[in-house]
Amino acid sequence: MTGLIRSPLVLARNTMRASNIIRASTPTLNRTFLINVKSAKKSKVQQQQEEKSSSPISETGAEAATAAQDSKYRIETPSPAVVAFAHRLKLNKLKDQTLLMRIVTHPSYERVGIQTNARLDTLGDKALHMFVMEYLHVKYPKLPTNVLKEAVEVYTRTSTLELMAKEFGVEDVARWVRSKPDAGHQLSLKTVKASVVRAIVGAIYIDQGFLKAREFVHAHFLSRDFKIESLLQIDEPKHYLSVLMKRLGRERPVARMLAETGRTSKAPIFIVGVYSGTEKIGEGFGSSIKMAEFRANADALKKYYMEELKDFGLPSDTEKEGAIYTPTKIGDTEVVV
Amino acid sequence: MPAPMAHPVLKNGVGTFIPQCRRLVFHYCERSGSSRGMIEYVKKDLIEFAKEHPHVEVIVTPRPSKHPVIRGLYLNGKDKVVCVRNMEPKDIAGKVQLLKESAGNRMKVFKKPVISTTESVRGIWSPFHTTPHQI
Numbered sequence: 281m282t283g284l285i286r287s288p289l290v291l292a293r294n295t296m297r298a299s300n301i302i303r304a305s306t307p308t309l310n311r312t313f314l315i316n317v318k319s320a321k322k323s324k325v326q327q328q329q330e331e332k333s334s335s336p337i338s339e340t341g342a343e344a345a346t347a348a349q350d351s352k353y354r355i356e357t358p359s360p361a362v363v364a365f366a367h368r369l370k371l372n373k374l375k376d377q378t379l380l381m382r383i384v385t386h387p388s389y390e391r392v393g394i395q396t397n398a399r400l401d402t403l404g405d406k407a408l409h410m411f412v413m414e415y416l417h418v419k420y421p422k423l424p425t426n427v428l429k430e431a432v433e434v435y436t437r438t439s440t441l442e443l444m445a446k447e448f449g450v451e452d453v454a455r456w457v458r459s460k461p462d463a464g465h466q467l468s469l470k471t472v473k474a475s476v477v478r479a480i481v482g483a484i485y486i487d488q489g490f491l492k493a494r495e496f497v498h499a500h501f502l503s504r505d506f507k508i509e510s511l512l513q514i515d516e517p518k519h520y521l522s523v524l525m526k527r528l529g530r531e532r533p534v535a536r537m538l539a540e541t542g543r544t545s546k547a548p549i550f551i552v553g554v555y556s557g558t559e560k561i562g563e564g565f566g567s568s569i570k571m572a573e574f575r576a577n578a579d580a581l582k583k584y585y586m587e588e589l590k591d592f593g594l595p596s597d598t599e600k601e602g603a604i605y606t607p608t609k610i611g612d613t614e615v616v617v
Numbered sequence: 618m619p620a621p622m623a624h625p626v627l628k629n630g631v632g633t634f635i636p637q638c639r640r641l642v643f644h645y646c647e648r649s650g651s652s653r654g655m656i657e658y659v660k661k662d663l664i665e666f667a668k669e670h671p672h673v674e675v676i677v678t679p680r681p682s683k684h685p686v687i688r689g690l691y692l693n694g695k696d697k698v699v700c701v702r703n704m705e706p707k708d709i710a711g712k713v714q715l716l717k718e719s720a721g722n723r724m725k726v727f728k729k730p731v732i733s734t735t736e737s738v739r740g741i742w743s744p745f746h747t748t749p750h751q752i
Contacts, residue, residue: 360674360675360676361640361674363671363674364639364640364671364672364673364674365639367671367672368635368636368639368672369635372671434623434624434625435625439622439624440624440625443624443627444627446692447627447635447692448635448692449639449692452639498632499632499633500632500633501625502632503628503631503632503633504625504626504627504628504632505625505626505627505628505734505735506623506624506625506626507623510623538745539745539746541745549745551745
């Protein structure tokens with residue numbers, strides 16, 4: 281009786297693992313496999329021809345060499361965990377499904393015939409920086425350069441990517457090898473995870489094109505919650521604001537008390553407003569007049585620099601068919617204090 | 618001590634949604650009666666489930682002389698285990714649904730009616746910014 285039950289169950293188990301794989305990759309994998317087999321055969325012939333002609337420096341020789349190198353690579357079937365990972369991030373739409381195993385393989389995983397994510401990582405890094413910079417540059421036209429750079433850094437740095445990798449479940453699928461104990465540079469899992477996230481962007485970019493990669497970056501990176509104003513740290517806001525107003529040709533800022541309570545008590549509160557002419561440009565509170573004024577000046581600067589565009593087009597919209605891109609106004613340069 | 622580094626925080630569902638269940642492991646026993654419903658479920662419904670949810674890795678593995686359990690593993694590193702002894706396939710499907718849709722967080726009592734990580738649009742009421750009270 282046991283035997284009777286066992287066989288279909290074992291079968292079910294195998295088909296289930298297999299079904300996950302099959303669903304994800306059968307049509308495309310077969311096609312790419314066939315193509316690769318053809319190219320491999322061709323490359324061998326080419327290699328033989330090249331050996332006969334013995335001209336290794338020539339351009340065709342170099343091509344044949346890379347093709348011959350390609351033929352050594354084996355086509356890996358993604359493991360069920362990798363297939364699940366791919367579907368989680370909608371990577372099952374990649375035309376070349378062999379990229380999946382490549383994305384999750386760090387260069388430290390040195391095996392014969394295994395392809396790693398080194399090139400995808402580099403490509404993804406540049407693409408990611410570009411998309412993030414473009415978006416923030418247009419969205420915050422007045423942001424000072426150093427804050428803009430720092431904001432891009434926040435979205436693209438290793439620690440952020442590592443956090444994202446955790447939320448994608450990269451640790452489950454990443455292939456890498458720990459450095460030897462006596463090695464000078466110790467490879468950390470953090471670096472590996474970040475490389476996989478960048479490689480995803482690179483793979484989408486190379487496989488599906490510019491706009492899909494942009495879509496991925498907007499969906500996964502720029503939809504995250506981050507307060508950019510926390511990066512805007514100005515030491516002497518009062519001085520800075522007066523220089524800014526001078527540069528803008530506006531009246532010099534004046535601080536005025538708006539409300540106060542308990543001036544002589546233990547816990548006083550002051551509300552101070554900063555005015556340029558009749559326009560109130562900032563407001564702050566504090567338990568001392570000085571502190572309230574400081575905050576009011578900082579608030580005025582924040583309101584000026586953090587100006588945010590709501591409906592805007594991006595320069596990369598020009599890649600879309602029939603899309604009309606109207607450039608937004610580039611913000612004023614920052615003040616030199 | 619330097620301030621902890623601030624990171625952009627994931628708002629799952631804003632921009633994109635990442636399903637949080639990464640793996641479901643089905644344990645059953647071939648000999649005991651409490652696994653009867655589970656075996657039936659695995660034979661009849663599980664393949665269909667696996668096809669419908671490709672983002673979940675499905676693993677079926679025997680665990681002899683023990684009650685059948687389903688273990689869900691989640692992206693936050695936690696897991697949830699449900700015992701499905703003596704259950705009918707229909708009920709097991711419900712438990713599978715429960716595990717699949719869970720985010721893996723522990724059960725928690727919410728004491729406040731609204732939980733928000735963003736500032737209120739209206740701001741906090743301030744006595745200094747209202748019209749003075751007339752007596």
